[in-house]
Amino acid sequence: MPQTAIQLYTLRDLEEPLSEVLKDVAATPFDGVEFTHRVRDADVEAIATVLEGTGLTVASAHVGLENLEESLEETLAIYERLGCDTLVVPYLDETHFESAEAVQSTARRLSAMAETVADRGFELHYHNHDHEFVDCGDSTAMEVLLEESDDGLGFELDLGWAVAGGLDPVTLLERYGDRISLAHFADVETETMSPVELGDGDVDLEACLDAARRADVEWYIYEHDEPTDPRESLEHGAAALEEFR
Template identity: 50%
Template structure:
């Protein structure tokens, strides 16, 4: 059964210290957190204290690929100090997947970074949006990328964005489960605008069943643009009980 976490990007607009937000996340019932942009400005000591007090686990950190290429030592050690054992590249531009040559170059770049992170004793995954499922020579770009890479690179499969991209996240997970230990549970309408999970295109029940079947370690809730951040947190915690 997948454990529940929240991507803190969901709460980026709340004007509260990160350690206070972590306490509220714990109160909502989440077991872990995944860091995003706010962690760089947070009081790291206060964050660590709150993690100790609540028992929340640091599941992963979203880190731009440039930071890992330019200064892997300091980047890895910072996240290690928070208890992270997993880093995730959260985004690469659509141009990185527009044709086979671009995908091969992207695959080489990600593999180089994954091997560096692995040498530091951490795991690295790539997090998809919808553009990785645009067709390149008759197949989704994601398939080309997955076939052009291997461990130690893994994938954080965003089920909502995969669906928006025209693919079935259950089928993707069925094929690549051995390289997926983290999934994002997000949702959007047919135009790609974020909505609360269950109100959009995502088949929540099917994704939950697939996550259980394949022993996904963490199901991570994310809403890119919630109207009410804390209400969304509570809703996300309820949704992830199915996982």
């Protein structure tokens, strides 16, 4: 059975310390959390204490590629203390996908970092937005990235951004499911390119859910980039993903 988590970017506008936000998450059916950059400015020991006390699992953590390249040992030490062995590069800008040569260079860079962190007991994944789905020859840049990168690099498929980019996430799950162990359950209204609550947008959640099950995706991770009310979004996302199990 897959586990569920929330990407804490969804709750970034809550004013209380991250350790207190985690307690709010623990009061929902979510099994765990996915950290974002905010953890770097937080009290890591307080966070670790809350995780241990609540039983929340750390599904993964979004960590910038430059942070890994420039502060590898410090960065890994933080997440090791938090019991997190899965790191996700959350974003690389459009220049990394503007040509076949650029995508190949990006693939080599990510593959090299995946190998580096694997030697220290971590896994590395890449999280898509919509700009990876630009045309690149006969495929999209995202597909070239998947084909050109080493198998040691995993992928966190964001369903909403894939739909925003004009791709069917079901196709990606069917074709590359062996490299996708994390999926962002996010919804989008493509006419306005706006993130919305799950079920209110253009993502075919039922089809995606069936494909995620067939691909044995391990973590269903809820995210809303622009929630009107973060607390309501937390409750809505937790309830929705609980139904998806």
